[in-house]
Amino acid sequence: MSFSDFVRILGHLLRGRFRLFQCYTNVNWRTCEACLSWHGRIVARPEDFPAHNGCPHELLAFPVWRLGEHRRQGERMKKKAMEELERREKWRRAAALLTTDPSTALALFQEAVQIDVYLPEVEELVEKKRAWLKENPAVSAELRRILAAGWKAKFAKERYERQPERARTAQERFGLVRLQELFS
C-alpha cells in the first residue's frame, strides 16, 4: 500500500466510513458524456453518483481498506471512458468528411474501429450516405472492409472472452451478416 493510499484510508476511517463505492457506467456509443465522466470514480455515498436513469449504471461497494486497488481500477476505467469519447470524435469527423475527403475519412474510420465498432452507428451512417456509397463503389468496398475488420477485432478482444464461446460467435456472425446486408 502506498503512503498516499494509507493517508486516504485513514482519513475515511476517521470519518467513520468503512465502505466506499465505485461508479460504473456502461461504456458504449449511447452513454452520455456526463455519465462517462463518472466511470471509475469513487464516492463516499451512493447518492453522490448523479447517473441518469437512461444510462445503465451500477455502484460497487468495497471496504475502505481496498481503496488503493480501486483507485487504480478507476484509472483504467477512466482511460476507457476517454477512449470512447475519442472514438466518437473520430467517427463523427470521418462521417462528416466521407463525401468530400474520402481518404481522410477512411483513415479516421480505421482509427475509430480500432477502439470499438457499434452496429447502430454503422446503420445510421450507411442509411445517410447510401446514394453516395452506391456511386463510389471503391470507397464503399474499403469502408466495408474496415468495418468488418473492426467488428472481428472487437470480438477478439479480451473482454469478450469472458462470454460463452457460442454466444460470442453468434454475435460476431450476426454483425458480419448485417454489414454485408448494409453494403449490398
Ligand SMILES: [Zn+2]
Ligand atoms: Zn447519462
